[in-house]
Amino acid sequence: MKTLGTHNYYVYILTNKTKTVLYTGVTNDLKNRLYWHQNPEAIDKNFTTKYKCFYLVYFEQFSDIETAIKREKQIKGWTRIKKENLIKEFNPTWKFLNDEV
Template structure:
């Protein structure tokens, strides 16, 4: 069993360079996950690869994986305008944050 508070979990939102597609995910290593979204295995041509969602525009940090997963599911269930509002509050210019991680 892991000690409470010893792990970091991130809920994040990626977009493409035109900011027309959004992808929401959860991870315990945001930097590594961004790398894998940009460099998928040959057999793993997933949603983010197909739609070129490589650019981080939003993230939240959690200490508990269950809370992070619940938040990811909550955001995934929202309509686009609600996701846009969340991003606008956190990152009003929709600046790509990949290099800041």
């Protein structure tokens, strides 16, 4: 068990190669989650596999899972334009950040 205050949770946004689809998720292991988005099981029929959302363009780090989940739900409820503005503030060129985590 981790010591209090050492937990890491991430809210993240993925897109496809042409940046036409956005997916928001939450995880406690961003690097591993990205791996599974990029290497889905053959039987997976989930959203990120269907729309090829494998490219990380945004993430936030939290130490509390409840706060992370609340933030994920907040972002999921936003319009596309509001999500794009959030990404642009964090990552102005929409660079794929997969290799940086």
